Amino acid sequence: MRFDGISPAAREQACAALARRAQMAGPAPVVRFLDCGTRMVRLICHSAAFLRHVERQMTCALREDAPGFDATLVIWQERSVAEAALAVVRVLDGTSYRRLRVGRLTGLAGAEAVQVFDEELLRHWPLLDIQPGDGSLSAFAPERDTYYYAVEDLDPEEFIKRGHIFVQLLFRICNVPGSSLAHGAVVGLNGAGVLLCAFGYRGKSTLSVHALLDGFEYVSDDYLILGRKEDGTERDILRAWPVYSVIALSPHAYQAMYDGFRGKFLSNNARKDKYMFNIACYHEQFRRGYPVRLCMFPNICDCVEPSIEPGSRERALEELAFSTLNNTGNPRDAVTIGKLYEFVRDLPFYRFDLSRNIARNTRCLREFMEQLSAI
Known part of the structure:
Protein backbone atom coordinates (compact mmCIF):
# COMPACT_ATOMS: atom_id res chain seq x y z
CA MET A 1 0.00 0.00 0.00
CA ARG A 172 20.66 8.45 4.69
CA ILE A 173 21.86 10.25 7.83
CA CYS A 174 25.45 10.68 6.61
CA ASN A 175 24.57 11.39 2.98
CA VAL A 176 25.02 15.15 3.26
CA PRO A 177 27.28 17.51 1.29
CA GLY A 178 30.87 16.40 1.77
CA SER A 179 30.01 13.07 3.40
CA SER A 180 28.69 9.60 2.59
CA LEU A 181 28.64 6.10 3.96
CA ALA A 182 30.46 3.87 1.46
CA HIS A 183 30.95 0.17 0.83
CA GLY A 184 34.70 -0.29 0.90
CA ALA A 185 37.71 -1.01 3.07
CA VAL A 186 40.52 1.25 4.25
CA VAL A 187 43.85 0.24 5.76
CA GLY A 188 47.21 1.98 5.65
CA LEU A 189 50.67 2.64 6.99
CA ASN A 190 52.28 5.78 8.43
CA GLY A 191 49.12 7.83 8.06
CA ALA A 192 48.54 7.01 4.39
CA GLY A 193 45.38 5.05 3.66
CA VAL A 194 44.41 2.89 0.70
CA LEU A 195 40.74 2.62 -0.21
CA LEU A 196 39.85 -0.87 -1.46
CA CYS A 197 36.97 -0.51 -3.93
CA ALA A 198 35.20 -3.75 -4.73
CA PHE A 199 31.92 -5.57 -4.87
CA GLY A 200 31.40 -8.36 -2.36
CA TYR A 201 33.46 -11.56 -2.54
CA ARG A 202 36.44 -9.80 -4.15
CA GLY A 203 38.81 -10.31 -1.20
CA LYS A 204 38.81 -6.86 0.37
CA SER A 205 37.69 -8.08 3.83
CA THR A 206 40.23 -10.90 3.91
CA LEU A 207 43.02 -8.56 2.81
CA SER A 208 42.15 -5.72 5.19
CA VAL A 209 41.66 -7.98 8.24
CA HIS A 210 44.94 -9.81 7.60
CA ALA A 211 46.60 -6.40 7.20
CA LEU A 212 45.17 -5.45 10.60
CA LEU A 213 46.74 -8.57 12.12
CA ASP A 214 50.01 -7.63 10.43
CA GLY A 215 50.12 -4.25 12.18
CA PHE A 216 48.52 -1.98 9.59
CA GLU A 217 46.47 1.02 10.63
CA TYR A 218 42.80 0.16 10.12
CA VAL A 219 39.48 1.86 9.43
CA SER A 220 37.13 -0.82 8.11
CA ASP A 221 36.85 -3.98 6.06
CA ASP A 222 33.35 -3.34 4.66
CA TYR A 223 31.45 -0.11 5.47
CA LEU A 224 32.86 3.27 6.46
CA ILE A 225 32.22 7.00 6.29
CA LEU A 226 34.02 8.97 3.61
CA GLY A 227 34.17 12.74 3.77
CA ARG A 228 36.13 15.92 3.55
CA LYS A 229 36.58 17.60 6.91
CA GLU A 230 39.05 20.42 7.39
CA ASP A 231 41.50 20.47 10.28
CA GLY A 232 44.12 22.97 11.34
CA THR A 233 46.83 21.80 8.94
CA GLU A 234 45.35 20.03 5.94
CA ARG A 235 42.34 21.23 3.99
CA ASP A 236 40.05 19.29 1.70
CA ILE A 237 41.68 15.92 2.41
CA LEU A 238 39.55 12.82 1.79
CA ARG A 239 39.24 11.02 5.11
CA ALA A 240 37.66 7.81 6.37
CA TRP A 241 35.95 7.01 9.67
CA PRO A 242 35.00 3.61 11.11
CA VAL A 243 31.45 2.92 12.29
CA TYR A 244 31.53 -0.86 12.83
CA SER A 245 33.57 -3.18 15.03
CA VAL A 246 32.39 -6.31 13.24
CA ILE A 247 34.00 -8.15 10.33
CA ALA A 248 32.92 -11.01 8.08
CA LEU A 249 35.37 -13.76 7.10
CA SER A 250 35.00 -16.84 4.96
CA PRO A 251 35.80 -20.14 6.72
CA HIS A 252 38.94 -20.43 4.58
CA ALA A 253 40.15 -16.96 5.59
CA TYR A 254 39.37 -17.60 9.24
CA GLN A 255 41.35 -20.84 9.23
CA ALA A 256 44.31 -19.09 7.59
CA MET A 257 44.31 -16.45 10.36
CA TYR A 258 43.32 -18.76 13.22
CA ASP A 259 46.57 -18.77 15.20
CA GLY A 260 46.89 -15.00 15.46
CA PHE A 261 43.25 -13.88 15.46
CA ARG A 262 41.70 -12.58 18.72
CA GLY A 263 38.23 -11.50 17.56
CA LYS A 264 35.05 -12.68 19.32
CA PHE A 265 32.75 -14.95 17.30
CA LEU A 266 29.26 -13.50 16.81
CA SER A 267 27.50 -15.58 14.17
CA ASN A 268 27.83 -17.66 11.04
CA ASN A 269 25.59 -14.99 9.46
CA ALA A 270 22.92 -17.67 8.96
CA ARG A 271 24.46 -18.50 5.57
CA LYS A 272 27.38 -20.83 6.37
CA ASP A 273 29.68 -18.96 3.94
CA LYS A 274 30.71 -16.16 6.32
CA TYR A 275 31.63 -15.95 9.99
CA MET A 276 31.06 -12.67 11.82
CA PHE A 277 33.32 -11.44 14.62
CA ASN A 278 33.60 -8.45 16.93
CA ILE A 279 37.14 -7.03 16.77
CA ALA A 280 36.98 -4.44 19.54
CA CYS A 281 40.18 -6.02 20.91
CA TYR A 282 42.01 -4.33 18.01
CA HIS A 283 40.66 -0.83 18.64
CA GLU A 284 44.15 0.53 19.29
CA GLN A 285 44.80 0.09 15.55
CA PHE A 286 41.54 1.75 14.48
CA ARG A 287 41.96 5.22 12.95
CA ARG A 288 39.40 8.03 12.74
CA GLY A 289 39.53 10.75 10.13
CA TYR A 290 42.23 8.72 8.39
CA PRO A 291 43.68 10.31 5.22
CA VAL A 292 42.97 8.32 2.04
CA ARG A 293 45.85 8.68 -0.43
CA LEU A 294 45.10 6.09 -3.13
CA CYS A 295 42.51 3.61 -4.42
CA MET A 296 42.86 -0.05 -5.33
CA PHE A 297 40.46 -2.60 -6.72
CA PRO A 298 41.38 -6.16 -5.71
CA ASN A 299 41.19 -8.89 -8.31
CA ILE A 300 41.38 -12.54 -7.20
CA CYS A 301 43.34 -14.59 -9.72
CA ASP A 302 45.37 -17.79 -9.97
CA CYS A 303 48.75 -16.06 -9.91
CA VAL A 304 51.48 -17.51 -7.70
CA GLU A 305 52.68 -14.08 -6.59
CA PRO A 306 50.42 -11.08 -6.07
CA SER A 307 51.14 -7.81 -7.86
CA ILE A 308 50.05 -4.18 -7.83
CA GLU A 309 49.93 -2.23 -11.10
CA PRO A 310 48.37 1.05 -12.27
CA GLY A 311 44.68 0.39 -12.78
CA SER A 312 41.52 1.63 -14.41
CA ARG A 313 39.96 4.68 -12.79
CA GLU A 314 36.60 3.85 -14.37
CA ARG A 315 36.50 0.32 -12.97
CA ALA A 316 37.42 1.43 -9.45
CA LEU A 317 34.81 4.20 -9.50
CA GLU A 318 32.18 1.80 -10.81
CA GLU A 319 32.89 -0.76 -8.10
CA LEU A 320 32.92 1.87 -5.33
CA ALA A 321 29.72 3.60 -6.44
CA PHE A 322 27.57 0.65 -7.42
CA SER A 323 28.65 -1.65 -4.58
CA THR A 324 27.72 1.20 -2.22
CA LEU A 325 24.34 1.86 -3.78
CA ASN A 326 23.47 -1.81 -4.26
CA ASN A 327 23.92 -2.30 -0.52
CA THR A 328 22.44 0.93 0.75
CA GLY A 329 19.94 2.38 -1.68
CA ASN A 330 18.95 2.97 -5.27
CA PRO A 331 21.58 2.17 -7.94
CA ARG A 332 20.20 5.08 -9.98
CA ASP A 333 21.09 7.64 -7.31
CA ALA A 334 23.11 9.92 -9.58
CA VAL A 335 23.80 12.47 -6.83
CA THR A 336 25.65 9.95 -4.65
CA ILE A 337 27.48 8.50 -7.66
CA GLY A 338 28.69 11.99 -8.49
CA LYS A 339 29.73 12.67 -4.90
CA LEU A 340 31.78 9.47 -4.64
CA TYR A 341 33.38 10.31 -7.98
CA GLU A 342 34.38 13.75 -6.71
CA PHE A 343 35.84 12.20 -3.56
CA VAL A 344 38.30 9.92 -5.34
CA ARG A 345 38.76 11.24 -8.88
CA ASP A 346 42.14 12.88 -8.17
CA LEU A 347 43.63 9.89 -6.34
CA PRO A 348 45.98 7.39 -8.02
CA PHE A 349 44.32 4.08 -8.93
CA TYR A 350 45.84 0.61 -8.86
CA ARG A 351 44.80 -2.95 -9.64
CA PHE A 352 45.81 -5.47 -6.98
CA ASP A 353 46.00 -9.01 -8.35
CA LEU A 354 45.54 -11.23 -5.31
CA SER A 355 47.03 -14.71 -5.05
CA ARG A 356 45.46 -17.52 -3.03
CA ASN A 357 48.10 -16.96 -0.34
CA ILE A 358 46.73 -14.40 2.12
CA ALA A 359 50.07 -13.73 3.80
CA ARG A 360 51.77 -13.03 0.45
CA ASN A 361 49.03 -10.56 -0.46
CA THR A 362 49.54 -8.64 2.77
CA ARG A 363 53.32 -8.63 2.35
CA CYS A 364 52.89 -7.28 -1.19
CA LEU A 365 50.68 -4.45 0.08
CA ARG A 366 53.15 -3.59 2.86
CA GLU A 367 56.10 -3.45 0.45
CA PHE A 368 54.11 -1.28 -1.95
CA MET A 369 53.03 1.16 0.80
CA GLU A 370 56.56 1.37 2.21
CA GLN A 371 57.92 2.18 -1.25
CA LEU A 372 55.35 4.97 -1.62
CA SER A 373 56.34 6.38 1.78
CA ALA A 374 59.98 6.45 0.73
CA ILE A 375 59.27 8.52 -2.41
Whole structure:
Protein backbone atom coordinates (compact mmCIF):
# COMPACT_ATOMS: atom_id res chain seq x y z
CA MET A 1 0.00 0.00 0.00
CA ARG A 2 1.62 3.22 -1.18
CA PHE A 3 0.77 6.76 -0.10
CA ASP A 4 1.92 9.89 -1.96
CA GLY A 5 1.25 13.54 -1.29
CA ILE A 6 0.62 13.08 2.42
CA SER A 7 0.45 16.37 4.32
CA PRO A 8 3.22 17.24 6.81
CA ALA A 9 0.65 17.15 9.64
CA ALA A 10 -0.41 13.60 8.71
CA ARG A 11 3.22 12.49 8.47
CA GLU A 12 3.88 13.93 11.92
CA GLN A 13 0.87 12.06 13.31
CA ALA A 14 2.10 8.81 11.76
CA CYS A 15 5.55 9.26 13.34
CA ALA A 16 3.90 10.16 16.63
CA ALA A 17 2.00 6.86 16.48
CA LEU A 18 5.30 5.02 16.02
CA ALA A 19 6.88 6.99 18.88
CA ARG A 20 4.05 5.90 21.17
CA ARG A 21 4.62 2.27 20.18
CA ALA A 22 8.31 2.68 20.97
CA GLN A 23 7.49 4.05 24.43
CA MET A 24 5.17 1.12 25.10
CA ALA A 25 7.85 -1.40 24.07
CA GLY A 26 9.88 -1.19 27.26
CA PRO A 27 10.97 0.78 30.29
CA ALA A 28 12.56 4.24 30.24
CA PRO A 29 14.82 4.50 27.18
CA VAL A 30 18.60 4.44 27.24
CA VAL A 31 20.30 7.31 25.40
CA ARG A 32 23.62 6.80 23.65
CA PHE A 33 25.42 8.50 20.76
CA LEU A 34 26.89 7.14 17.51
CA ASP A 35 29.97 9.05 16.39
CA CYS A 36 29.98 8.69 12.61
CA GLY A 37 32.83 11.12 12.02
CA THR A 38 31.04 13.69 9.90
CA ARG A 39 27.76 13.30 11.84
CA MET A 40 26.79 12.62 15.45
CA VAL A 41 23.62 10.56 15.96
CA ARG A 42 21.65 10.52 19.20
CA LEU A 43 20.38 6.97 19.80
CA ILE A 44 17.23 6.51 21.89
CA CYS A 45 16.85 2.81 22.65
CA HIS A 46 13.67 1.31 24.13
CA SER A 47 15.00 -2.26 24.21
CA ALA A 48 17.93 -3.66 26.20
CA ALA A 49 18.21 -6.60 23.77
CA PHE A 50 18.40 -4.21 20.80
CA LEU A 51 21.07 -2.14 22.57
CA ARG A 52 23.22 -5.25 23.00
CA HIS A 53 23.26 -5.72 19.22
CA VAL A 54 24.33 -2.09 18.80
CA GLU A 55 27.07 -2.50 21.42
CA ARG A 56 28.45 -5.59 19.68
CA GLN A 57 28.36 -4.27 16.13
CA MET A 58 29.16 -0.58 16.65
CA THR A 59 31.55 -0.69 19.61
CA CYS A 60 33.98 1.80 18.07
CA ALA A 61 31.30 4.41 17.28
CA LEU A 62 29.17 4.16 20.45
CA ARG A 63 29.51 7.00 22.98
CA GLU A 64 28.01 7.61 26.42
CA ASP A 65 27.72 11.36 25.82
CA ALA A 66 28.30 14.03 23.19
CA PRO A 67 28.36 17.84 23.15
CA GLY A 68 25.68 17.89 20.46
CA PHE A 69 24.07 15.81 17.73
CA ASP A 70 22.95 16.13 14.12
CA ALA A 71 20.14 13.54 13.98
CA THR A 72 18.14 11.26 16.27
CA LEU A 73 17.50 7.54 15.83
CA VAL A 74 14.76 5.88 17.91
CA ILE A 75 14.90 2.07 18.07
CA TRP A 76 12.76 -0.59 19.76
CA GLN A 77 11.58 -4.18 19.52
CA GLU A 78 8.17 -4.07 17.91
CA ARG A 79 5.59 -6.53 19.22
CA SER A 80 3.67 -6.61 15.94
CA VAL A 81 4.76 -4.79 12.78
CA ALA A 82 1.36 -5.62 11.25
CA GLU A 83 -0.36 -3.74 14.09
CA ALA A 84 2.04 -0.85 13.63
CA ALA A 85 1.02 -0.75 9.96
CA LEU A 86 -2.64 -0.56 10.96
CA ALA A 87 -1.93 2.23 13.45
CA VAL A 88 -0.17 4.29 10.78
CA VAL A 89 -2.75 3.65 8.06
CA ARG A 90 -5.49 4.70 10.48
CA VAL A 91 -3.81 8.11 10.68
CA LEU A 92 -3.06 8.40 6.97
CA ASP A 93 -6.27 7.07 5.43
CA GLY A 94 -9.32 5.97 7.39
CA THR A 95 -10.87 4.19 4.39
CA SER A 96 -7.82 2.03 3.82
CA TYR A 97 -7.60 1.36 7.54
CA ARG A 98 -11.17 0.04 7.65
CA ARG A 99 -10.53 -2.20 4.64
CA LEU A 100 -7.36 -3.63 6.18
CA ARG A 101 -9.01 -4.07 9.56
CA VAL A 102 -12.02 -5.91 8.15
CA GLY A 103 -9.72 -8.05 6.01
CA ARG A 104 -7.67 -9.06 9.06
CA LEU A 105 -10.73 -9.86 11.15
CA THR A 106 -12.22 -12.04 8.42
CA GLY A 107 -8.92 -13.67 7.56
CA LEU A 108 -9.02 -12.41 3.98
CA ALA A 109 -6.02 -10.08 4.11
CA GLY A 110 -2.39 -10.94 4.63
CA ALA A 111 0.22 -8.66 6.09
CA GLU A 112 0.37 -5.72 3.71
CA ALA A 113 3.35 -3.39 3.44
CA VAL A 114 2.81 0.34 3.92
CA GLN A 115 5.04 2.97 2.30
CA VAL A 116 4.86 6.76 2.24
CA PHE A 117 6.76 8.68 -0.46
CA ASP A 118 7.48 12.35 -0.98
CA GLU A 119 10.18 12.74 -3.62
CA GLU A 120 10.47 16.48 -3.01
CA LEU A 121 11.75 15.71 0.49
CA LEU A 122 13.56 12.40 -0.01
CA ARG A 123 14.33 10.91 -3.39
CA HIS A 124 14.71 7.16 -3.95
CA TRP A 125 13.55 6.09 -0.46
CA PRO A 126 10.21 6.13 1.35
CA LEU A 127 9.73 8.45 4.28
CA LEU A 128 7.96 5.58 5.98
CA ASP A 129 8.41 1.88 5.22
CA ILE A 130 6.56 -0.80 7.19
CA GLN A 131 7.15 -4.41 6.10
CA PRO A 132 5.09 -6.92 8.13
CA GLY A 133 6.42 -9.81 6.05
CA ASP A 134 9.99 -8.83 6.94
CA GLY A 135 9.14 -7.93 10.54
CA SER A 136 10.68 -4.46 10.30
CA LEU A 137 9.74 -0.82 9.98
CA SER A 138 11.55 2.47 9.45
CA ALA A 139 10.44 6.08 9.22
CA PHE A 140 11.88 9.57 8.91
CA ALA A 141 10.48 12.81 10.30
CA PRO A 142 12.37 15.43 8.24
CA GLU A 143 11.11 18.40 10.25
CA ARG A 144 12.94 17.06 13.33
CA ASP A 145 15.70 15.05 11.60
CA THR A 146 14.47 12.01 13.54
CA TYR A 147 14.55 8.42 12.32
CA TYR A 148 12.60 5.43 13.65
CA TYR A 149 13.58 1.79 13.33
CA ALA A 150 12.08 -1.37 14.85
CA VAL A 151 12.17 -5.12 14.29
CA GLU A 152 10.18 -7.98 15.73
CA ASP A 153 12.86 -10.68 16.01
CA LEU A 154 16.04 -9.88 17.96
CA ASP A 155 17.33 -13.43 18.10
CA PRO A 156 21.04 -13.05 17.24
CA GLU A 157 21.07 -15.46 14.30
CA GLU A 158 17.89 -13.98 12.81
CA PHE A 159 18.87 -10.38 13.48
CA ILE A 160 22.27 -10.68 11.85
CA LYS A 161 20.70 -11.95 8.62
CA ARG A 162 19.95 -8.28 8.01
CA GLY A 163 23.67 -7.63 7.76
CA HIS A 164 25.44 -4.66 9.33
CA ILE A 165 23.05 -2.86 11.64
CA PHE A 166 21.60 0.50 10.46
CA VAL A 167 23.47 0.48 7.12
CA GLN A 168 20.65 2.01 5.10
CA LEU A 169 19.68 4.44 7.85
CA LEU A 170 23.27 5.62 8.36
CA PHE A 171 23.60 6.03 4.60
CA ARG A 172 20.66 8.45 4.69
CA ILE A 173 21.86 10.25 7.83
CA CYS A 174 25.45 10.68 6.61
CA ASN A 175 24.57 11.39 2.98
CA VAL A 176 25.02 15.15 3.26
CA PRO A 177 27.28 17.51 1.29
CA GLY A 178 30.87 16.40 1.77
CA SER A 179 30.01 13.07 3.40
CA SER A 180 28.69 9.60 2.59
CA LEU A 181 28.64 6.10 3.96
CA ALA A 182 30.46 3.87 1.46
CA HIS A 183 30.95 0.17 0.83
CA GLY A 184 34.70 -0.29 0.90
CA ALA A 185 37.71 -1.01 3.07
CA VAL A 186 40.52 1.25 4.25
CA VAL A 187 43.85 0.24 5.76
CA GLY A 188 47.21 1.98 5.65
CA LEU A 189 50.67 2.64 6.99
CA ASN A 190 52.28 5.78 8.43
CA GLY A 191 49.12 7.83 8.06
CA ALA A 192 48.54 7.01 4.39
CA GLY A 193 45.38 5.05 3.66
CA VAL A 194 44.41 2.89 0.70
CA LEU A 195 40.74 2.62 -0.21
CA LEU A 196 39.85 -0.87 -1.46
CA CYS A 197 36.97 -0.51 -3.93
CA ALA A 198 35.20 -3.75 -4.73
CA PHE A 199 31.92 -5.57 -4.87
CA GLY A 200 31.40 -8.36 -2.36
CA TYR A 201 33.46 -11.56 -2.54
CA ARG A 202 36.44 -9.80 -4.15
CA GLY A 203 38.81 -10.31 -1.20
CA LYS A 204 38.81 -6.86 0.37
CA SER A 205 37.69 -8.08 3.83
CA THR A 206 40.23 -10.90 3.91
CA LEU A 207 43.02 -8.56 2.81
CA SER A 208 42.15 -5.72 5.19
CA VAL A 209 41.66 -7.98 8.24
CA HIS A 210 44.94 -9.81 7.60
CA ALA A 211 46.60 -6.40 7.20
CA LEU A 212 45.17 -5.45 10.60
CA LEU A 213 46.74 -8.57 12.12
CA ASP A 214 50.01 -7.63 10.43
CA GLY A 215 50.12 -4.25 12.18
CA PHE A 216 48.52 -1.98 9.59
CA GLU A 217 46.47 1.02 10.63
CA TYR A 218 42.80 0.16 10.12
CA VAL A 219 39.48 1.86 9.43
CA SER A 220 37.13 -0.82 8.11
CA ASP A 221 36.85 -3.98 6.06
CA ASP A 222 33.35 -3.34 4.66
CA TYR A 223 31.45 -0.11 5.47
CA LEU A 224 32.86 3.27 6.46
CA ILE A 225 32.22 7.00 6.29
CA LEU A 226 34.02 8.97 3.61
CA GLY A 227 34.17 12.74 3.77
CA ARG A 228 36.13 15.92 3.55
CA LYS A 229 36.58 17.60 6.91
CA GLU A 230 39.05 20.42 7.39
CA ASP A 231 41.50 20.47 10.28
CA GLY A 232 44.12 22.97 11.34
CA THR A 233 46.83 21.80 8.94
CA GLU A 234 45.35 20.03 5.94
CA ARG A 235 42.34 21.23 3.99
CA ASP A 236 40.05 19.29 1.70
CA ILE A 237 41.68 15.92 2.41
CA LEU A 238 39.55 12.82 1.79
CA ARG A 239 39.24 11.02 5.11
CA ALA A 240 37.66 7.81 6.37
CA TRP A 241 35.95 7.01 9.67
CA PRO A 242 35.00 3.61 11.11
CA VAL A 243 31.45 2.92 12.29
CA TYR A 244 31.53 -0.86 12.83
CA SER A 245 33.57 -3.18 15.03
CA VAL A 246 32.39 -6.31 13.24
CA ILE A 247 34.00 -8.15 10.33
CA ALA A 248 32.92 -11.01 8.08
CA LEU A 249 35.37 -13.76 7.10
CA SER A 250 35.00 -16.84 4.96
CA PRO A 251 35.80 -20.14 6.72
CA HIS A 252 38.94 -20.43 4.58
CA ALA A 253 40.15 -16.96 5.59
CA TYR A 254 39.37 -17.60 9.24
CA GLN A 255 41.35 -20.84 9.23
CA ALA A 256 44.31 -19.09 7.59
CA MET A 257 44.31 -16.45 10.36
CA TYR A 258 43.32 -18.76 13.22
CA ASP A 259 46.57 -18.77 15.20
CA GLY A 260 46.89 -15.00 15.46
CA PHE A 261 43.25 -13.88 15.46
CA ARG A 262 41.70 -12.58 18.72
CA GLY A 263 38.23 -11.50 17.56
CA LYS A 264 35.05 -12.68 19.32
CA PHE A 265 32.75 -14.95 17.30
CA LEU A 266 29.26 -13.50 16.81
CA SER A 267 27.50 -15.58 14.17
CA ASN A 268 27.83 -17.66 11.04
CA ASN A 269 25.59 -14.99 9.46
CA ALA A 270 22.92 -17.67 8.96
CA ARG A 271 24.46 -18.50 5.57
CA LYS A 272 27.38 -20.83 6.37
CA ASP A 273 29.68 -18.96 3.94
CA LYS A 274 30.71 -16.16 6.32
CA TYR A 275 31.63 -15.95 9.99
CA MET A 276 31.06 -12.67 11.82
CA PHE A 277 33.32 -11.44 14.62
CA ASN A 278 33.60 -8.45 16.93
CA ILE A 279 37.14 -7.03 16.77
CA ALA A 280 36.98 -4.44 19.54
CA CYS A 281 40.18 -6.02 20.91
CA TYR A 282 42.01 -4.33 18.01
CA HIS A 283 40.66 -0.83 18.64
CA GLU A 284 44.15 0.53 19.29
CA GLN A 285 44.80 0.09 15.55
CA PHE A 286 41.54 1.75 14.48
CA ARG A 287 41.96 5.22 12.95
CA ARG A 288 39.40 8.03 12.74
CA GLY A 289 39.53 10.75 10.13
CA TYR A 290 42.23 8.72 8.39
CA PRO A 291 43.68 10.31 5.22
CA VAL A 292 42.97 8.32 2.04
CA ARG A 293 45.85 8.68 -0.43
CA LEU A 294 45.10 6.09 -3.13
CA CYS A 295 42.51 3.61 -4.42
CA MET A 296 42.86 -0.05 -5.33
CA PHE A 297 40.46 -2.60 -6.72
CA PRO A 298 41.38 -6.16 -5.71
CA ASN A 299 41.19 -8.89 -8.31
CA ILE A 300 41.38 -12.54 -7.20
CA CYS A 301 43.34 -14.59 -9.72
CA ASP A 302 45.37 -17.79 -9.97
CA CYS A 303 48.75 -16.06 -9.91
CA VAL A 304 51.48 -17.51 -7.70
CA GLU A 305 52.68 -14.08 -6.59
CA PRO A 306 50.42 -11.08 -6.07
CA SER A 307 51.14 -7.81 -7.86
CA ILE A 308 50.05 -4.18 -7.83
CA GLU A 309 49.93 -2.23 -11.10
CA PRO A 310 48.37 1.05 -12.27
CA GLY A 311 44.68 0.39 -12.78
CA SER A 312 41.52 1.63 -14.41
CA ARG A 313 39.96 4.68 -12.79
CA GLU A 314 36.60 3.85 -14.37
CA ARG A 315 36.50 0.32 -12.97
CA ALA A 316 37.42 1.43 -9.45
CA LEU A 317 34.81 4.20 -9.50
CA GLU A 318 32.18 1.80 -10.81
CA GLU A 319 32.89 -0.76 -8.10
CA LEU A 320 32.92 1.87 -5.33
CA ALA A 321 29.72 3.60 -6.44
CA PHE A 322 27.57 0.65 -7.42
CA SER A 323 28.65 -1.65 -4.58
CA THR A 324 27.72 1.20 -2.22
CA LEU A 325 24.34 1.86 -3.78
CA ASN A 326 23.47 -1.81 -4.26
CA ASN A 327 23.92 -2.30 -0.52
CA THR A 328 22.44 0.93 0.75
CA GLY A 329 19.94 2.38 -1.68
CA ASN A 330 18.95 2.97 -5.27
CA PRO A 331 21.58 2.17 -7.94
CA ARG A 332 20.20 5.08 -9.98
CA ASP A 333 21.09 7.64 -7.31
CA ALA A 334 23.11 9.92 -9.58
CA VAL A 335 23.80 12.47 -6.83
CA THR A 336 25.65 9.95 -4.65
CA ILE A 337 27.48 8.50 -7.66
CA GLY A 338 28.69 11.99 -8.49
CA LYS A 339 29.73 12.67 -4.90
CA LEU A 340 31.78 9.47 -4.64
CA TYR A 341 33.38 10.31 -7.98
CA GLU A 342 34.38 13.75 -6.71
CA PHE A 343 35.84 12.20 -3.56
CA VAL A 344 38.30 9.92 -5.34
CA ARG A 345 38.76 11.24 -8.88
CA ASP A 346 42.14 12.88 -8.17
CA LEU A 347 43.63 9.89 -6.34
CA PRO A 348 45.98 7.39 -8.02
CA PHE A 349 44.32 4.08 -8.93
CA TYR A 350 45.84 0.61 -8.86
CA ARG A 351 44.80 -2.95 -9.64
CA PHE A 352 45.81 -5.47 -6.98
CA ASP A 353 46.00 -9.01 -8.35
CA LEU A 354 45.54 -11.23 -5.31
CA SER A 355 47.03 -14.71 -5.05
CA ARG A 356 45.46 -17.52 -3.03
CA ASN A 357 48.10 -16.96 -0.34
CA ILE A 358 46.73 -14.40 2.12
CA ALA A 359 50.07 -13.73 3.80
CA ARG A 360 51.77 -13.03 0.45
CA ASN A 361 49.03 -10.56 -0.46
CA THR A 362 49.54 -8.64 2.77
CA ARG A 363 53.32 -8.63 2.35
CA CYS A 364 52.89 -7.28 -1.19
CA LEU A 365 50.68 -4.45 0.08
CA ARG A 366 53.15 -3.59 2.86
CA GLU A 367 56.10 -3.45 0.45
CA PHE A 368 54.11 -1.28 -1.95
CA MET A 369 53.03 1.16 0.80
CA GLU A 370 56.56 1.37 2.21
CA GLN A 371 57.92 2.18 -1.25
CA LEU A 372 55.35 4.97 -1.62
CA SER A 373 56.34 6.38 1.78
CA ALA A 374 59.98 6.45 0.73
CA ILE A 375 59.27 8.52 -2.41
